[in-house]
Every structure is written in C-alpha cells, then in structure tokens.
Amino acid sequence: MQENQERNTFLYDLIILGASGFTGRYVVKEALRFLDHPPLKTLALAGRNPTKLTQTLRWASHPNPPPRIPVLTFNTSDPQSLLSLCQQTKLVLNCVGPFRLYGEPVVAACVETGCDYLDICGEPEFMERMEAKYGEKAAETGSLIISACGFDSVPAELGLMFNSRQWVEPAVPNRVEAYLSLESEKRIAGNFGTYESAVLGVANVESLQELRRSRPRRARPVIPGPTPPKGPLIEHQKKIGVWAVKLPSADSIVVRRTLASVTENPGGLPGVNESVEQIEKREAFWSTVKPAYFGVKIGSKSVLGVLRFITVGVIMGLLGKTAVGRWLLLNFPSIFSLGWFRKKGPSDDEVRSASFKMWFVGHGFSNGSLASQGNRKPDMEIITRVMGPEIGYLTTPIILLQCALILLIQRENLPRGGVLTPGIVFGPTDLQERLQENGISFDIISKTALSP
Numbered sequence: 001m002q003e004n005q006e007r008n009t010f011l012y013d014l015i016i017l018g019a020s021g022f023t024g025r026y027v028v029k030e031a032l033r034f035l036d037h038p039p040l041k042t043l044a045l046a047g048r049n050p051t052k053l054t055q056t057l058r059w060a061s062h063p064n065p066p067p068r069i070p071v072l073t074f075n076t077s078d079p080q081s082l083l084s085l086c087q088q089t090k091l092v093l094n095c096v097g098p099f100r101l102y103g104e105p106v107v108a109a110c111v112e113t114g115c116d117y118l119d120i121c122g123e124p125e126f127m128e129r130m131e132a133k134y135g136e137k138a139a140e141t142g143s144l145i146i147s148a149c150g151f152d153s154v155p156a157e158l159g160l161m162f163n164s165r166q167w168v169e170p171a172v173p174n175r176v177e178a179y180l181s182l183e184s185e186k187r188i189a190g191n192f193g194t195y196e197s198a199v200l201g202v203a204n205v206e207s208l209q210e211l212r213r214s215r216p217r218r219a220r221p222v223i224p225g226p227t228p229p230k231g232p233l234i235e236h237q238k239k240i241g242v243w244a245v246k247l248p249s250a251d252s253i254v255v256r257r258t259l260a261s262v263t264e265n266p267g268g269l270p271g272v273n274e275s276v277e278q279i280e281k282r283e284a285f286w287s288t289v290k291p292a293y294f295g296v297k298i299g300s301k302s303v304l305g306v307l308r309f310i311t312v313g314v315i316m317g318l319l320g321k322t323a324v325g326r327w328l329l330l331n332f333p334s335i336f337s338l339g340w341f342r343k344k345g346p347s348d349d350e351v352r353s354a355s356f357k358m359w360f361v362g363h364g365f366s367n368g369s370l371a372s373q374g375n376r377k378p379d380m381e382i383i384t385r386v387m388g389p390e391i392g393y394l395t396t397p398i399i400l401l402q403c404a405l406i407l408l409i410q411r412e413n414l415p416r417g418g419v420l421t422p423g424i425v426f427g428p429t430d431l432q433e434r435l436q437e438n439g440i441s442f443d444i445i446s447k448t449a450l451s452p
Contacts, residue, residue, distance in 0.1 A: 012042045012089040018096035019045040020052035022345045029060035030397035039408035046072040076102045082109035094119040098197040099126040114141040120396050122152030122250040123197050125208040131419040138417045145419040148254050149403045150396030155358050156251035157423035158432050159386040162442050163360040164290045166382050173364035174225035174378050175293040179244050185353040189346035191392040199329045202320030218260035221291035224371035228293050240359045242299030243306045251296045258423035259291050271413040278413050285428040354390035381448045388440035402434040
C-alpha cells in the first residue's frame, strides 16, 4: 500500500461500506454534497446487495438524477474481497454495524493494506479490542483507524475540549458533566443498530473487563482538586432545565482514552510530514486543553422522562444477560424500549423534526492554587453547549464526512498510523469550525463565580 500511495494509483478517494443501511444511506446523501469538489473527486459505494445500493443512490440524489458512482460488492466474511476493496481507495467509511459482529474484518483489511479507516461505532469493547489487536501494526503500515466519528463520540470530545479551553489561566477545571437532551416536534425514534449494539454490549461486559485487565494501564492525567462526589441517582440541573440520570455510553470512555493519549504525549501526536508552523499550532492547541473528570448524563424536561430512561436501562440490563432475553429485546424492540426503537427506523419527517442539545457544565477553580487547599470546593462554573440536528441520521453523517474531508486534505498533518480516538487526531484541526459551518453549533452559555 505504501508503494501505491507513492504512485498515487487509487481509483477512489473514499469508499462507503454499508451504504444501504439506515445510517449508511444518509452518509451517502451527505457525501454527494461534496462530490466533485476537492478533495472528494471519486467515490464508490460497497455492500452485499448491488440492487439496494443502487436504490440508495437514487434516494440520496433525489430530486436530481443519480450520479455515475461505482457500486462494489463485498462481504465481511470474505477477507479477499475486503483486501481488494481497500487496495482501491485512500479511505474507508464503515457504516456496517454492530461492529463487534462485522467490524473486525474491515479493520484487519485496512491495516494490512495501509488504508485509512473511519467508522461510526459507539461500542467500547470493539474499539478497545481493535486498539489492542491492531494498534502496533496499524502504526507500522501507516493505517489510521479511527472509530466513533459520529455522534458517538465527537460532540462529547470536542465539547469537552471547547469547555476546557474557556478556563483561561490561572483558572482550572475540576470536572465537566455533559447533559444530553434529545428533542423533537414529533416522536423521538432511535436507530435500531444503536439499540442492537447496546443489547450486545450488555452481553459482552465481562469480555470488556477481561480485556482491560489484560492490558497495561494507561497514563492518567493530573486533575486539580478533589475527586467529585458521586451525587444522586436522579439530578435536577436547574440552570439548564433538565432532570438527568447517568448515561452508560461510549463518550466518557473515548474521552478518557484521548486524555490518556495527551498525558502520554503532551504536545499531541506528530503528523506524517508537518511543517514547523503546523507543529507549533498543534502544540499550542494542546497547551490550552486542560484535563477534567468527565461524565455523561441523559436529560429530560420532566422527572417522568428520566424514570422512563431508567426503566428501559433496567429492562436491557436484565434481559441482555441471557440468550433468551436478548432474543426478546432484538425481536420486539418497540415493546422493550417503550417505543424509542423500532426495526424499521424513523421516518424522514421524524428525522427532520429531531435535534439535540448537549450541555457541558464545568466546575473548577478561579486560581489553580486553590485546588491544592485541602478539600476546597470549586468556586467557578462555566457552561457551554453543543447543539445540532437529529443525532443518528443527520449529525452523524455530517461529522463523519467532515472527518473524512480533513483526513483527505490534511493527511500529512495527521499521525502516520495507529488505532486512535477522534479527539487526539482531529482536536487540533479545523473540525469544530467545519461542524459549525454545517449546522452543529458550539456556544458559551455562562461563566459564573460560585459561593463558597
């Protein structure tokens, strides 16, 4: 692959895998907005069923006629077809989930050929297993493997960095809590693939714990001040108007991996062929990002909404532990998710009417020296917000495509290879600005002194 890179013999700038799936077709629609404009000159769609891919292309290009885009056939159970696919492109966008079932063969082929890879995975066990198994080889072959390049977990990563950078010296953050609020003029309908991944995640909790025990411990950042208390099960966050409960998502795990990488590499990861100016820019960026304890909660405007979250979580936690329970959960998602998920997914109207707000409530110290004074409580609060359209079918494709375009344009400024988080790779780039230009906003809400 390195020889191919030197000869520049790629047929495609990127290939979208799983393009006919629920999320995949929206990724195609977003990709068509940028096709024929540098750097995206050539694009191909790949999947098991050429007919469905052709239908996806027709849907995504409506009301315009579909462009002449190659439709390729592959199967995750056929390693040779995947290797052939990866040898034809600079970049693979993988939308084939659940990733713990179908993701590894694609990662393996990309690593083998040196092809770059982005996906929309939100499954911690898959991401950490890929890092453990393919991290060293990916660094050797020059393959960048970056999971969680969708709503999981870019808003959380960039949102935390955005809040962190508002703490201007001598101020320092101690903890930042993210509160996710999903809103819609119609009903909120989730992605069945996300639901299926969550169900399988419950079944694989022990595998993830075993994997973590088998690996060396990562460096932990030094965070000023005391460890935050656990707090109540249900929290009423009056300043942003939500009731909230802890959300067991990938976001906090991905953020911790990024903070560990920055702790081990304080100036970030060097690019393949950075200029002196770019090195200074990268190091300056990371010098403004301050570590903090981080957690994510899901919020509702009513306490009844939070009780509904808890009920669904308990049902999935209990039934997801057994094969029979998982069969029930996956075959009757609308019943066991209390109407949030269904196999056919949301309608186009439901997608268009939905949006999200993610509030980042940071607590810290107006002067870092205060943090070392015993168990002194934080005396400063900074609230920021990330806001955008529906999370699974609109925000996720926007993020994935902007990550892809950055990778294609700025490849020499990015790490040579490895299995990495989106934060450590895209943090110092212009990803936040690109998202803001495409409907995802980053706002400072308030800066407040707290009474002792």
